Amino acid sequence: MSLLILGLVLFFGVHLVPFTPAKAALRARLGEGPYKGGFALIAAVGLILIIWGFASTRGTLDEADMLYYPPAWARHATMALVLLGFICLGIYLHKGRLRLWLRHPMALAIIFWSVGHLISNGDKPGVIVFGAFLVYALLDIAVETARGTRPDFVPKPRHDIIAPLAGIIMYAAMLFLHPYLFGVPVINM
Known part of the structure; x- marks a missing residue:
């Protein structure tokens, strides 16, 4: 379940950046291309971890879950x-x-x-x-x-x-x- 949580933190953490003033600061500091590339990379890693973490829970759940x-x-x-x-x-x-x-x-x-x-x-x-x-x-x-x-x-x-x-x-x-x-x-x- 920790992979799932880590994936959610990465995926939604990077998706929350555009809601904040940090987006403009990061774009200015990194440049448009690196900002978008970093965003895409972090989101992709997060999504992979979500899928992997979610799949790893299948068949391992019990009544308490x-x-x-x-x-x-x-x-x-x-x-x-x-x-x-x-x-x-x-x-x-x-x-x-x-x-x-x-x-x-x-x-x-x-x-x-x-x-x-x-x-x-x-x-x-x-x-x-x-x-x-x-x-x-x-x-x-x-x-x-x-x-x-x-x-x-x-x-x-x-x-x-x-x-x-x-x-x-x-x-x-x-x-x-x-x-x-x-x-x-x-x-x-």
């Missing part, structure tokens, strides 16, 4: 919420009117994904991981809203059709890949 037991309908709710998350991700990746309307599609994608997984994972490592992502996404929306940050681009109307379709395609790919990547089948066949 269960905080709650998911309800019978959890799988269906998770699938619906994650689908909405992937559609939001598709919207984030495209510059359509939907992205302007949602304002925070990436944070919304993380919220749908994390809430869905919190419904289906009642063990300590699951609650820690998915809860951390949920808190970060909510914080991101709050900070960016308080700053008045809004997307600024000329929308491409065709992206409003492409974006949800891209989200659905990514969702379908994840349905197939989930058991191979994470060892947990989404659909029982």
